[in-house]
Amino acid sequence: MKALEDLVSILSRLPGIGRKSAARIAFHILKADDQYVSLLTERINSLKTSVRFCSVCGSYTEEDPCPICSSPVRDTTLLCVVEQAQDVLTIEASREYRGVYHVLGALISPLDGIGPAALKLDRLVDRVREQRVTEVIIATNPTVEGDTTALYVKKVLDGSGARVTRLATGIPVGGDLEYADRLTLARSFRGRVDL
Amino acid sequence: MKALEDLVSILSRLPGIGRKSAARIAFHILKADDQYVSLLTERINSLKTSVRFCSVCGSYTEEDPCPICSSPVRDTTLLCVVEQAQDVLTIEASREYRGVYHVLGALISPLDGIGPAALKLDRLVDRVREQRVTEVIIATNPTVEGDTTALYVKKVLDGSGARVTRLATGIPVGGDLEYADRLTLARSFRGRVDL
Numbered sequence: 001m002k003a004l005e006d007l008v009s010i011l012s013r014l015p016g017i018g019r020k021s022a023a024r025i026a027f028h029i030l031k032a033d034d035q036y037v038s039l040l041t042e043r044i045n046s047l048k049t050s051v052r053f054c055s056v057c058g059s060y061t062e063e064d065p066c067p068i069c070s071s072p073v074r075d076t077t078l079l080c081v082v083e084q085a086q087d088v089l090t091i092e093a094s095r096e097y098r099g100v101y102h103v104l105g106a107l108i109s110p111l112d113g114i115g116p117a118a119l120k121l122d123r124l125v126d127r128v129r130e131q132r133v134t135e136v137i138i139a140t141n142p143t144v145e146g147d148t149t150a151l152y153v154k155k156v157l158d159g160s161g162a163r164v165t166r167l168a169t170g171i172p173v174g175g176d177l178e179y180a181d182r183l184t185l186a187r188s189f190r191g192r193v194d195l
Numbered sequence: 196m197k198a199l200e201d202l203v204s205i206l207s208r209l210p211g212i213g214r215k216s217a218a219r220i221a222f223h224i225l226k227a228d229d230q231y232v233s234l235l236t237e238r239i240n241s242l243k244t245s246v247r248f249c250s251v252c253g254s255y256t257e258e259d260p261c262p263i264c265s266s267p268v269r270d271t272t273l274l275c276v277v278e279q280a281q282d283v284l285t286i287e288a289s290r291e292y293r294g295v296y297h298v299l300g301a302l303i304s305p306l307d308g309i310g311p312a313a314l315k316l317d318r319l320v321d322r323v324r325e326q327r328v329t330e331v332i333i334a335t336n337p338t339v340e341g342d343t344t345a346l347y348v349k350k351v352l353d354g355s356g357a358r359v360t361r362l363a364t365g366i367p368v369g370g371d372l373e374y375a376d377r378l379t380l381a382r383s384f385r386g387r388v389d390l
Contacts, residue, residue: 001257003245007238013231014220025209027281030242030255036208037243041236043202047225048232050198060225062196086222 004030056127058103058120059088068092068100075099077134079127079162081153083107083141091139099137102127107145108152119149121156128160135163142169142187199225251322253298253315254283263287263295270294272329274322274357276348278302278336286334294332297322302340303347314344316351323355330358337364337382 004026011022029037053059054066061067068074068088078099082088088101104119128136138153140146154164170188171180180188199221206217224232248254249261256262263269263283273294277283283296299314323331333348335341349359365383366375375383 001246001255003238003242003257004255007242010231010235010238015223016216016219021211024211026242028210029239030246034243036205037239040205041239043198043205044224044232044236047198047202047221048229051196051225060196060199062198 053085053103057088057101058085058105059101060085073098076131078137079124079131079133079135080137080139081124082139083146083149087139097137099135100131104140104149104153107140107143107149109145109148116152116156119152121153124153125156125160128157128162133160133162135165138164138166142167248280248298252283252296253280253300254296255280268293271326273332274319274326274328274330275332275334276319277334278341278344282334292332294330295326299335299344299348302335302338302344304340304343311347311351314347316348319348320351320355323352323357328355328357330360333359333361337362 007026007029008019008022011017011025012019014022017025029040050062051060052062052064054061054064054069056065056069059066059068063070075098078097079102080091080097080099081102081104082091083104083106085103088103091097091101102120102124104121104124106114106118108114108116108119127133136153136157138150140149150166157164168191169184170191171177171184177185202221202224203214203217206212206220207214209217212220224235245257246255247257247259249256249259249264251260251264254261254263258265270293273292274297275286275292275294276297276299277286278299278301280298283298286292286296297315297319299316299319301309301313303309303311303314322328331348331352333345335344345361352359363386364379365386366372366379372380
């Protein structure tokens with residue numbers, strides 16, 4: 001059946017969905033009532049139309065500026081730099097951070113031909129100055145690209161007066177020494193803290 | 196963001212999709228190009244409009260009767276009885292069976308209030324007679340409901356002249372005795388075959 005195969009093939013392009021899961025989902029849709037199906041397609045479409053990027057920080061939002069940037073209780077002198085808009089939601093879910101954000105949109109990756117020009121760095125320098133930011137917390141992933149970008153951002157912010165910090169790397173909470181890889185273990189030694 | 200939460204909540208109702216997978220899919224859709232998203236919703240909608248049930252066997256089809264029922268090479272004297280339309284596709288994928296199908300639409304389940312009347316049994320008896328079926332292979336799941344239904348179908352077909360068989364149950368190919376449950380092991384003993 002072409003309609004079924006077509007749907008399975010497009011569903012398998014979603015992250016974490018293989019052909020078997022895609023087929024299971026397609027059959028579920030086939031058996032679901034019309035109301036569910038129309039609600040599903042409606043919500044897929046409305047996601048793209050109602051969610052935009054905040055013109056200040058670059059995170060996902062339905063209103064511009066985003067609720068974080070326009071909140072009177074967030075500390076605008078504390079700026080967290082992330083790779084992508086999605087990272088803002090991940091950090092917000094931890095309820096740990098009370099400052100504002102800056103989305104770079106990419107990480108420096110020479111192998112993929114992505115240089116510093118692809119990052120929203122001019123805007124970052126402007127914001128640090130305008131908002132009188134005292135600390136920039138770089139929250140890019142602890143990967144080669146994330147580390148390179150962090151060092152570059154630090155260099156760009158040299159002389160801005162803001163303290164530049166980086167999220168701690170180490171063994172995850174609830175993790176096991178036995179399963180930590182060599183690099184993570186090495187980093188957690190170097191970053192050891194006083195008790 | 197309401198649009199995002201709404202989509203995540205409807206996606207988590209899909210089989211095998213928890214909240215984390217749903218969020219990952221929603222972000223993927225948010226980042227995907229418009230062409231992918233419109234193709235996705237289009238295919239979801241067209242699945243429901245183009246796939247129907249075959250009026251002869253009850254399986255999913257885009258034309259009526261389905262390609263299996265209208266095929267000149269399938270053996271119409273061999274009839275495989277399955278619970279649901281999806282089972283036809285599962286069996287077809289094994290490329291083992293060359294007969295035709297009959298979808299019951301349900302299994303007898305007194306606990307769920309499903310009696311024999313909910314099953315398409317009159318049609319089955321008619322087809323066995325009209326098509327001069329020589330063997331009815333019952334391929335309902337090896338569960339309480341599937342076994343009960345199999346026994347009921349056998350009773351209904353008593354005197355029809357057709358041989359009534361049931362798919363073998365036992366240890367799955369590639370499986371391990373150690374991980375087979377007690378009932379499966381017991382059944383595979385009872386169903387042992389000569390070498």
